[in-house]
Amino acid sequence: MIAEPTFFDVNLAIDIVLLVMLLVVAGAIVRTRSLLTAIILFGIYSLVSAVWLVVMDAPDVAFTEAVVGAGISTIVLLGAILLTRGEAERGDWRRLIAPALVCVTVGGVLIYAATGLPALGDASSPVNAYVGRAYLEAAPNDIGVPNTVTAVLASYRGFDTFGEVVVIFAAGVGVALMLGFGPRASLAPPPQVMGDHHVVLRVAAKLLIPLIALYALYVQFHGDLGAGGGFQAGVIMAAAVILHALVFGLRETMAAVTPKVARSVASLGVLLYAGVGVVCMMNGGLFLDYDYLFPPHIEKEIPGWLLGGPESAHHWGQHFGIMLIELGVLLTVAATMVTIFYGFAGRSVDDAQREAKR
Amino acid sequence: MADVLAWIGGGFVVVGVALSVLGAVGVLRFPDVYTRIHAASITDTGGASLVLLGLCLISGFSLITLKLALIWAFVMLTAPVAANALANAAFGSGHKPRIGAFQIVRTDERRKTPRGTDAT
Amino acid sequence: MTFFLSHFNYFAVAVLMMAGLFIVFSSGNLIKRTIGLAIFQTATGLFYISLGKVTGGTAPIVVEPGSAEARELASRLDPAYLAQHGVDGVVYSNPLPSVLILTAIVVGVATLAVGLAIAVRIREAYGSVEADEIEVLSRVESTQPGPRA
């Protein structure tokens, strides 16, 4: 392999084509005044960047971007547009001069700074030669999990990830406090929809919803071995619930997954994550130090074949610690996304008027 | 043998991609929503089937074949349903086709709208 | 030309960031602004991932050493390059940027939702999501003390 990329390197060629697509789509988002068009284009932007992430060897991130960018954020944006309006005002062009000047200047500085960065794919750059390589070399021995991203995410940087989960939980609480937990006004009957009948859609959705939920579980438990993990699985699980609400109506969904269940599960996930950390501390380790998840006298009793051969027995704590905290992540992320969706989809313009009267 | 299969698989992939490209040209050039849906949905499912079949031939029989079959099943399940729902929604919201001798029949009054007038 | 191609990722990221920033600055509409912020955030992610890419590398999911897949991946690379940068006979890209950006994306959509919820409440209070109109309305309100009509 050549150290310096040439244009005929397939990898680089796909990379550049995708980046040009991203630039074109971003330009179109800047230009359009219709927010709906902007949202659709943002969906395409996410899809393109997710393919780009696969090309750049980051399948875990691509997974997340695919589900979050193209799925959840489109739906959340649509929910927000429903409660506001679909068009942005046309600004006076003279007011665009100052922002344009700022952006061109800052962009010029950034591009100038970028010329000093190591070339794309430089294996000897400080980022790749030290810390990244150290993780790759140490993880199979320390953690015993093939997916290094999961190993770093859940074990080495477990405390950081705990913070992220708490932030997601807090964001869900914030949205629920601002928009409510679901429909408080009585939902109006379906609008007059002459000529529409969605039998095909309903049947297909009935087939797909359990498959999506099942696939989320696969992603969850396959996260040690391949791309995947709690964050991705949580969002996929939420997508299954959202699809149910889209096709069968929010009221039906709320009967199945009540807002109360959603918010309890969200807190339960954070609690599970923190609980694993506290158990490790009680057994004499540090917070989230999974090697101390089981006290030594219990660990001695665990048969080695449970995890494929006696040589992997000393990874018992790590395996179970990662599995438990990923489960916590799954619960929190899925329940938070569902709560956020309930908040946006369940609110109607009437709610605001009723609140104003109170 | 495996080599021959790989070449045949590659051939399938190229034909499937060519179908997708043709569909994309159709989406660009056709005059209204319905003809575009037509172009996109047929070539998408057809192209996807050929590409995935080709990849199956290349990979040989393994877990990957199962995953390819799953992708095929999902594409075959979702793409036509989405196209159907889209055409249904476009029709319901009063988009009128621009070509062909269509008569718009609405289920509410079963009235017939003369060709070329707005259905809304 | 080689220099331009090998730094194209960073240039593209800079332009994307500025596109996001321009939307935030120039558009008065709060929802469009949140979309701009989301683009800015994605651009940051692209930058991190670009830095972590290693030429000839594969995704940081460890292939079993000596397996058919590992041999296939190794056969694509120059042996000297492989010996210098490989781990157990395979060159991997950097896992650390993936970890940082993966969580950032999910946190990003949660905070996006918070931003949009604030926009919705502003719209309910003032009847508009355009920053200019809100400013005018809030100025009118502050000169008229008492409960909002």
Next chain:
Amino acid sequence: MLLAAGAAGLLAAMAMMIVRAIMGPSHYDRILAVNSFGTKTVLLLALVGFLFGRPAFLDIAIVYALINFVTTIALMKFFRYRSLAQPLATRADEEARHG
């Protein structure tokens, strides 16, 4: 070689879909473009996995095929009914309403 040609063709088709999504003219054209773009993305991901020698990443293609559907339905429902909360009617519902 054939796979690389396939990837190039798919990228070209995706570019055309982007043009349609930007041009519109109606929002249904844009939804169609996104949906078709998603299907092409699924194929490209599968191809890229084989091209780079890690076909295990087909998982991502599967998830795309599923999520793409959810997004399309959400967009369609938004434009047709201006609501995310209403159930989609069946023929039976409709006939019950109209007698």
